[in-house]
Amino acid sequence: MSEVSRRKLFGMAGAGAALVGTGAAVGFGIDRLNGGNPAQAAVTTVPFHGEHQAGIVTPAQPNLHFAALDVKTKDREKLVKLLRTWTEAAKRMTAGAEVVPGGAYGGAKEAPPGDTGEALDLPASSLTLTIGFGPSLFDDRFGLAAKRPAGLIDLPLFPKDKLDPARGGGDLCIQACADDPQVAVHAIRNLVRLGFGVTEVRWSQLGFGRSSSTSVTQTTPRNLFGFKDGTRNIKAEDTDALRDQVWLTAEDGQPWMAGGSLLVVRRIRMHIETWDREPLAGQEAIIGRTKGSGAPLGQTNEFDEVDLHVGGKDGEKLVAEDAHVRLASHETLNGAKILRRGYNFVDGSDGVGHLEAGLFFLAFNRDTRKQYVPMQQALSAKDAMMEYVQHTGSAHFAIPPGVREGGFWGEGLF
Amino acid sequence: MSEVSRRKLFGMAGAGAALVGTGAAVGFGIDRLNGGNPAQAAVTTVPFHGEHQAGIVTPAQPNLHFAALDVKTKDREKLVKLLRTWTEAAKRMTAGAEVVPGGAYGGAKEAPPGDTGEALDLPASSLTLTIGFGPSLFDDRFGLAAKRPAGLIDLPLFPKDKLDPARGGGDLCIQACADDPQVAVHAIRNLVRLGFGVTEVRWSQLGFGRSSSTSVTQTTPRNLFGFKDGTRNIKAEDTDALRDQVWLTAEDGQPWMAGGSLLVVRRIRMHIETWDREPLAGQEAIIGRTKGSGAPLGQTNEFDEVDLHVGGKDGEKLVAEDAHVRLASHETLNGAKILRRGYNFVDGSDGVGHLEAGLFFLAFNRDTRKQYVPMQQALSAKDAMMEYVQHTGSAHFAIPPGVREGGFWGEGLF
Numbered sequence: 001m002s003e004v005s006r007r008k009l010f011g012m013a014g015a016g017a018a019l020v021g022t023g024a025a026v027g028f029g030i031d032r033l034n035g036g037n038p039a040q041a042a043v044t045t046v047p048f049h050g051e052h053q054a055g056i057v058t059p060a061q062p063n064l065h066f067a068a069l070d071v072k073t074k075d076r077e078k079l080v081k082l083l084r085t086w087t088e089a090a091k092r093m094t095a096g097a098e099v100v101p102g103g104a105y106g107g108a109k110e111a112p113p114g115d116t117g118e119a120l121d122l123p124a125s126s127l128t129l130t131i132g133f134g135p136s137l138f139d140d141r142f143g144l145a146a147k148r149p150a151g152l153i154d155l156p157l158f159p160k161d162k163l164d165p166a167r168g169g170g171d172l173c174i175q176a177c178a179d180d181p182q183v184a185v186h187a188i189r190n191l192v193r194l195g196f197g198v199t200e201v202r203w204s205q206l207g208f209g210r211s212s213s214t215s216v217t218q219t220t221p222r223n224l225f226g227f228k229d230g231t232r233n234i235k236a237e238d239t240d241a242l243r244d245q246v247w248l249t250a251e252d253g254q255p256w257m258a259g260g261s262l263l264v265v266r267r268i269r270m271h272i273e274t275w276d277r278e279p280l281a282g283q284e285a286i287i288g289r290t291k292g293s294g295a296p297l298g299q300t301n302e303f304d305e306v307d308l309h310v311g312g313k314d315g316e317k318l319v320a321e322d323a324h325v326r327l328a329s330h331e332t333l334n335g336a337k338i339l340r341r342g343y344n345f346v347d348g349s350d351g352v353g354h355l356e357a358g359l360f361f362l363a364f365n366r367d368t369r370k371q372y373v374p375m376q377q378a379l380s381a382k383d384a385m386m387e388y389v390q391h392t393g394s395a396h397f398a399i400p401p402g403v404r405e406g407g408f409w410g411e412g413l414f
Numbered sequence: 415m416s417e418v419s420r421r422k423l424f425g426m427a428g429a430g431a432a433l434v435g436t437g438a439a440v441g442f443g444i445d446r447l448n449g450g451n452p453a454q455a456a457v458t459t460v461p462f463h464g465e466h467q468a469g470i471v472t473p474a475q476p477n478l479h480f481a482a483l484d485v486k487t488k489d490r491e492k493l494v495k496l497l498r499t500w501t502e503a504a505k506r507m508t509a510g511a512e513v514v515p516g517g518a519y520g521g522a523k524e525a526p527p528g529d530t531g532e533a534l535d536l537p538a539s540s541l542t543l544t545i546g547f548g549p550s551l552f553d554d555r556f557g558l559a560a561k562r563p564a565g566l567i568d569l570p571l572f573p574k575d576k577l578d579p580a581r582g583g584g585d586l587c588i589q590a591c592a593d594d595p596q597v598a599v600h601a602i603r604n605l606v607r608l609g610f611g612v613t614e615v616r617w618s619q620l621g622f623g624r625s626s627s628t629s630v631t632q633t634t635p636r637n638l639f640g641f642k643d644g645t646r647n648i649k650a651e652d653t654d655a656l657r658d659q660v661w662l663t664a665e666d667g668q669p670w671m672a673g674g675s676l677l678v679v680r681r682i683r684m685h686i687e688t689w690d691r692e693p694l695a696g697q698e699a700i701i702g703r704t705k706g707s708g709a710p711l712g713q714t715n716e717f718d719e720v721d722l723h724v725g726g727k728d729g730e731k732l733v734a735e736d737a738h739v740r741l742a743s744h745e746t747l748n749g750a751k752i753l754r755r756g757y758n759f760v761d762g763s764d765g766v767g768h769l770e771a772g773l774f775f776l777a778f779n780r781d782t783r784k785q786y787v788p789m790q791q792a793l794s795a796k797d798a799m800m801e802y803v804q805h806t807g808s809a810h811f812a813i814p815p816g817v818r819e820g821g822f823w824g825e826g827l828f
Contacts (some may be wrong), residue, residue, distance in 0.1 A: 001586075053427055062594075063622075065760065105706035109695035115421070116690055117640020117705055118623070118758070121633065129604075134808060166765055181595075182623035185638075185760050189769060200767035206620075206760055209532070209596035219535065224599075226531020275605055276530055281523035292519040298803055346479065346599050346620055347761065351580060353614035 038135055044179070045124040048094045050402040051259050052247065054341065055128035055373065056364050057236035061177040064207035064343040065184040066265070066360065067192065068170025068395055070133070070201040076142045080414050082198045086131070086191055087408040089167070096124030101188040116193065119186035125179040129187055131409045132173040132263050132397025147413055149254045151262050151367040152398045158380040158391065165381040167267050167393030170202045175263075203393070205267065207343025207360045214341055220294060220302065224270050224344050224357050225388070227287050228294035231302055232329070234339040245337045245371065246364050256412030259401030264338075264372045266361040267345075267393030273354050275388045286384040288323030296325060308332070322384040336371040338363040358389070368396065458593070459538040462505045464816040465673050466661065468823050469542035470753065470778055471650035473629040475591040478757040479598040479622035480679070480774065481606065482548070482584025482809055483613040490556045494828050496612045500545070500605055501822040510538030513604040522813045530607065533600035539593040543601055545823045546587040546811025548675050561827055563668045565676050565781040572794040572805065574590045574812040581681050581807030589677075589776070595620065617807070619681065621757025621774045628755055634708060634716065638684050638771050639802075641701050642708035645716055645745070648753040659751045659785065660778050670826030673815030678752075680775040680784045681759075681807030687768050689802045700798040702739030710739060722746070736798040742789055752777040772803070783811065 048056050066315035071079055089099045097103055099116035105113055138148035157163070175192055176184040185206075192201055211223045212230025216237050223229040234241045248257045248259045252407040275283070284290055284297065298310040298318040309325055312318045317324050330337045350356045365371035380386060460468050478617055487491055503513045512518055512529035519527055544716040552562035571577070588605055590598040599620075625637045626644025630651050637643040648655045662671045689697070698704055698711065708716035712724040712732040722740055726732045733740050744751045754777045779785035794800060814824045 067763075080814075105694060105704070110693050112691055113640070113694050113697070113705065115640075116638075118636045118638055118688070120636060120640070120706075166789075180623075182636075185622075185758075185771075189638075189686065189771075192769070193687070196687075201763045201769060202767075204760070204763045204769060206762070208599075209594075222532045222534060222596075224530075224532055224603075226527070226529075226534070272530070272603065273607070273610075277526055279524050280519060280521070280527045283527070284523075290519070291527065292534075344596065344599075346618070348620070349481075349615045349618045353616075355606070355615060355618060357599075357603075366651065 026199050027249065040396065044126040045095055045194060046126050046128050048091045048129075048403065049405055051262075052402045053130045053399060054094070054402075055130035055175055055177050056246070056261060056341070056399070057214055057242065058126075058128050058177070059218055059236065060210040060213060060341055061126045061128070061179050063212055064182040064210075064360070064387040065176045065181070065183050066362070067174050067176075067188045067204040068202045069172045069174070069192070069195065070202045071137065071141070071171045071199050073198050074141045076414070078198050081144060082195055083131075083410050083414075084408045085194050087403060089191060090129040091192055092411070093119075093187045093190065093338075094124060094127045094129060096127075099194070109282070116186065116190055117219040119183050121407070122180055122183050122186075126181040127176065127183050127187055129191070130175040130177075130399065132175070132399045133410065133413070134172065134397050136169065137171045143412065147254060147256060149248070149252065149257050149262065149398050151248075151252065151369055152396060153373075154371055155264070155368070155371065155394055155396050158376050159241045160380055160386055160389045160396070163394050166393050167203050167205075168395050170395055170397070172199060173265070173397045175394065176187045181208070193204050203361050205345065205393075207345045209342055209344040211342040211359055211361075212340040214339065216272060221358055224272055225275055225283070225287070227283075227289060227291055230301060230340050231289075231294055232306070232325075232337075234337050242339070245366055246339050248366055254364065257398060257400065261364040261366065261399045262368050263340075263394040263397045264361070264363045264365065264368055265393070265397070268359045268361050269356070269390045269392045271354070271388050271390070272357050278388075285320055286322075286324060286388075288319045288325030297323075297350050308330075320384070322382050324379070324383055324385050327378045333371075333375055333378070336365075336375060337374065338365045338371050340393050358392075364399065419795040433505050437684050443741050458540040459509055460540050460542050462508045462543075462817065463819055465545045466675075466816045467813060468508070468816075469544035469589055469591050470660070470675060470755070470813070471656065472540075472542050472591070473632055473650065474624040474755055475542070475593050476596050476622060476624055477538045477592050478624075478774070479590045479595070479602045479618065480621070480776070481588050481590075481602045482616045483586045483588070483606070483609065484616045485551065485555070485585045485613050488555045490828070493505065493556060493613050496609055497545075497828075498822045501817060503605060503608055504543040504601075504823070506531075506601055507601045507604065508538060508541045508543060510541075513608070530600065530604055533597050536594055536597050539597040541590065541597050541601055543605070544589040544591075544813065546589070546813045547824065547827065548584045548586060548809065548811050549635050550583065551585045558827065561668060561670060563662065563671050563676065563812050565662075565666065565783055566810060567783060567787075569678070569782070569808055569810050570787065572790050574794055574800055575805045575808070578806050581617050581619075584809055584811070586613060587677070587679070587809065587811045595622070619759065619774050619807075621759045623758040625756040625758055625773055625775075626754040629755065637773055638686055639689055639697070639701070641697075641703060641705055642716060643756075644754050645703075645708055646720070646751075648751050655751060656753070659780055660753050662780055664755060666780065671812060671814065673771050675753075675778040675813045676782050677782065677811045677813050678775070678777045678779065678782055679807070679809040679811070680805050682775050683766070683770070683804045683806045684705040684772040684775045685802050685804070686771050692802075699734055699738075700738060700802075702733045702737030711737075713774040720745075734798070736796050738793070738797055739797050741792045741797050745783075747789055747792070750789060751781075752779045752785050752789065772806075778813065
């Protein structure tokens, strides 16, 4: 009774592209009418085209599937062709359609279906797809060395890092965010499938519960330490901060990256069982905020300005020298901010009685050397929170600018 | 601005228990008003008390966190005390409240907070918590051997099983289902925390996209093979089938299990990359249904009766001898059915370029010896689908009946 929603959508729109970029809410409402999955009731379509890629300042959707891939060919033309193919596929899927035309099983029975099918009855679900290029893509395979952004460094090993090579690096990345995890998983799977013979999955990560809001229209979510996270995050509405701290321009040295950004990825295991044994006062001192309202210590409400100097009755500063908010604040980092867009995760258990839980940290900045790196150096060296976290995965990607009509992901690079 | 929703809810209800069991929709609507996470807009509370535990015939929620635990004490009283504590906690959390009173950070700063906090701003989200007792709980530690249900067998090793001991077994299980994954994760985490010193996590699994509907009010979801899954599932509305095939009675030999059920858990890895290379005709022959509508082969619509005898033009049966629907059908299994309530999963990638994806199979039946076991023996021996799947985890639990007001989980067992 509902298997044709993705097919019909495209049929109604004539060519599908008519829907792309409009941002209009399209009424599917299948499961909503039937009292089914509320997560599937979301009817929003996020425009694919634009000056910047979607999935950066787009209000953070609640579900993530992130994949890092390696390129298995040295043939530059094959890579370019795949990027063109992926762009068309992403335009379709973010509009709520199948990955390729005719994938809805009306076609030849003798061939594998064009679309794998698990999102066939589901709406667009605010799906965004964001692509990135890792440092290793700029080696000698494709002649891209001269086009590597200066800020796309090989990330240093920070104090206390315990990185798993199976959870780091990658020539390419695709970030899929959506209101429904099945829509995000479907998108990654079908892009990976289109890449057979050219790319293969290096590692992948699911996440939920967006650990930061990216718009003033969203309430601040809580991470798995139970604290509101990202209160001071750069928001979509703060155009000055985006201009200064997120988007690259030609002056950053690589004109093809103008309108793009740099993405730092860190898989941060949280030792939640240990954290949960810490008294409330201790938790709040480590963070530098109250757990209930999220107000900075010494203040009343979540969005009150952080005052790093306010003293308590004993003369000690209320926000401790090793508090997370102090060390991560732009006041102590020469004004540096980042745009965080991470997710919580639970990857089963660790085999010794604990949940394998944490924060999959995703942060966009303009120059990682001047923003993320000094921030993380301060945190990994001094943050009281380091007793409860461990960085187990790390990657870095150049996020090219958005795609114009008729263009393709990373066109300016090739 | 919104950190008090769980606190306020309980405050408004006086003692919390007033809300439990009403099933009334409670209007939190925090994020909904703010245009935030649509998954958080769900405002449904599922009653905790009843003849049967919630989370079996409850219309399947879209997110799962399942945990298997081992008991680390031999002290029966400690176990009983924990079950009482867990029951109170489950009543509170399924009503949208914190795990214990005063957990919302209004209490002592010198003690660890009672509630871990990450669900503080989120509504009940249709949370259900369902407990089960594994075969190993009936060993000599607690004097329960004589109370082991006859149907709660040690599951046999089926042909082609490739079981990982780190993903199987368990003295206890807790199934958390919710509209929001963060609410399910919060519930498991806080129950695990209450169990420190008595239980510890043996393994755990997240899932999404409910792979079977459990009510005629729901559309049939798709699994990661892209097919509608569970069209012929036992539904909440089919009271005859529930009576005959799901709920145990005193006549099954253990009066304490009357109103309970048996839960079979199988983690089924799907080789989706191989599946995706199979032509459409082949996929449909393996399943025995069309991929688009889900109609049985030879029929027109999803809910048309399966005809195992209808022949095609070449005289061959349209539903092949090794088709999944034939082998799993009650017609070929002496009328045996099961109530499936599984979830899709993607646990990252497998290290050799593929997604670690599959189906976390959860099925409730009255006598596993007569229902699941013969079904799986037929499937594992003959099902054409076995080329594409591998059972990597296995567990079996006795699901005690529902809790009466003032009672506790598994009260009849102790």
